[in-house]
């Protein structure tokens with residue numbers, strides 16, 4: 001079998017590996033497995049130093065919808081065969097107990113990602129966990145109002161990409177602005193998935209910004225800035241992908257032009273001092289997202305201790 | 313302070329609550345906090361039965377970028393004051409140890425989400441975790457090739473939304489098709505964030521699908537279907553949001569029309585038996601996503617045990 005590379009899951013599936021070449025981590029869930037995957041991802045950040053350059057390659061394998069003990073046992077036996085470790089999220093306590101015991105029995109290292117936190121929250125709330133996985137039969141299957149609001153945020157955000165429909169800017173929760181390739185689009189989408197309606201407005205050298213941008217509450221506008229050298233290299237890669245097919249201006253990757261455009265943007269930012277200017281160089285999208293959201297919530301809440309709060 | 317509702321973070325911030333009205337969970341990270349939030353979210357799924365109707369309301373508070381012990385102590389003291397529990401991800405072992413001890417000292421329930429899994433992975437790989445948080449000074453700050461590939465996938469997917477640019481369908485990793493409001497757009501975006509280039513093609517009663525859809529590898533096409541009653545109610549809500557402003561056909565929410573359109577779609581699906589037909593009724597986006605990805609990877613890998621694999 002071929003396996004996509006880190007974080008991609010698609011594209012360059014060039015490496016053929018079978019079980020050889022690297023240690024394996026099995027992620028097993030009665031649900032989707034995304035929670036286990038997220039936790040494994042974060043933990044792997046602690047081994048970046050040896051993952052880089054493939055000094056200690058790791059293969060993860062996600063098994064989702066595992067809700068009966070026979071399947072579970074088969075996977076754990078397979079883990080033993082492949083000398084993999086197992087990370088699991090199993091809501092039914094008898095399933096997670098079976099996982100633990102079978103891993104012990106087959107000499108497979110294992111971690112329960114869901115159990116400890118569920119137990120702690122249960123103790124804190126003074127109620128017992130249901131023990132029901134997300135797809136348990138008989139569980140109520142209605143999607144919440146918030147769920148639909150989040151979907152609406154995504155649709156809104158797509159429609160408002162790249163400066164489209166400036167007349168709608170007043171409907172946005174958050175407006176991002178910055179030069180081309182400063183990461184407005186992926187950041188917009190990331191925030192949209194968290195339920196925020198986002199519009200992004202590109203800044204292009206000597207082109208006027210839409211009037212409506214200056215008519216909305218400036219507290220919801222966030223400016224992005226980026227190091228010119230990094231921006232140039234991102235633009236070069238972009239131009240290569242697009243194949244210089246006319247969509248791109250010839251001086252787009254020019255260092256002089258890149259610097260001038262960033263200065264042009266900087267002047268606009270200076271004229272709008274309420275807009276926070278966020279430096280995005282070498283930041284992952286989820287990192288910039290948390291900076292935006294902290295500012296957004298601090299401004300709304302004027303709370304002594306900066307925090308992002310939600311109600312369940 | 314006001315707090316957005318579950319999963320939204322924006323919109324209806326109507327409830328004023330201070331610390332009253334519900335139990336609090338503090339999520340503390342030296343990074344973004346999204347890992348802790350994801351784990352808390354999954355665990356809260358175990359308490360759905362009492363979260364519904366606000367029988368036991370929960371407020372979460374996310375503290376990100378906590379990388380010195382004074383800040384950490386202040387937050388834990390605040391947690392004690394607000395009778396909150398603490399969930400933390402702190403890469404530096406001295407920080408996580410401080411968190412544990414301070415929580416014990418102040419009588420605050422706590423869970424370490426990062427430590428146990430990091431330790432287990434370290435043991436499995438036979439190397440030590442770096443102990444460095446994602447924003448530690450001196451850490452290499454380069455974004456990977458995959459990172460940029462993921463961003464490209466997002467940009468591609470936005471451009472291909474709602475049947476746009478059918479000439480590009482051959483460039484997609486995954487193509488989704490289904491009637492309006494079957495969830496193609498949010499599912500496309502979700503998959504794009506995982507690195508897949510997705511195109512979605514709407515099916516509209518008596519409208520021909522683009523020729524290119526039948527020219528691509530049919531193994532990458534996924535059909536979505538949904539219960540007519542649920543679809544009608546989603547379309548009604550949609551029509552209300554859009555305010556019947558001409559973007560919507562008058563019979564769009566008509567039960568007869570809804571059923572006919574689903575039948576029309578069903579016939580197309582029957583004519584293309586390679587396309588898997590996925591039932592999306594009452595499924596969350598991330599649930600449909602894992603179904604699509606499992607099929608996608610199984611088809612690519614023809615592996616005895618269905619799994620989604622990645623290489624790090």
Ligand SMILES: Nc1ncnc2c1ncn2[C@@H]1O[C@H](COP(=O)(O)O)[C@@H](O)[C@H]1O
Nearest residue numbers: 029031032033034035089091133134357
């Ligand atoms: N809404 C939910 N209700 C009940 N359990 C859930 C819910 N969401 C996630 N879980 C559980 O949390 C764990 C992680 O979910 P997942 O991220 O889908 O693998 C699994 O054991 C799920 O069964």
Ligand SMILES: Nc1ncnc2c1ncn2[C@@H]1O[C@H](COP(=O)(O)O)[C@@H](O)[C@H]1O
Nearest residue numbers: 045341343344345346347401403445446
């Ligand atoms: N790429 C990374 N390198 C090092 N540590 C990371 C990385 N990503 C996440 N972490 C750590 O994993 C935990 C969860 O991260 P976050 O989801 O950003 O709160 C934090 O303790 C981070 O410091």
Ligand SMILES: [Mg+2]
Nearest residue numbers: 162181184185
């Ligand atoms: Mg863009």
Ligand SMILES: [Mg+2]
Nearest residue numbers: 474493496497
């Ligand atoms: Mg759509």
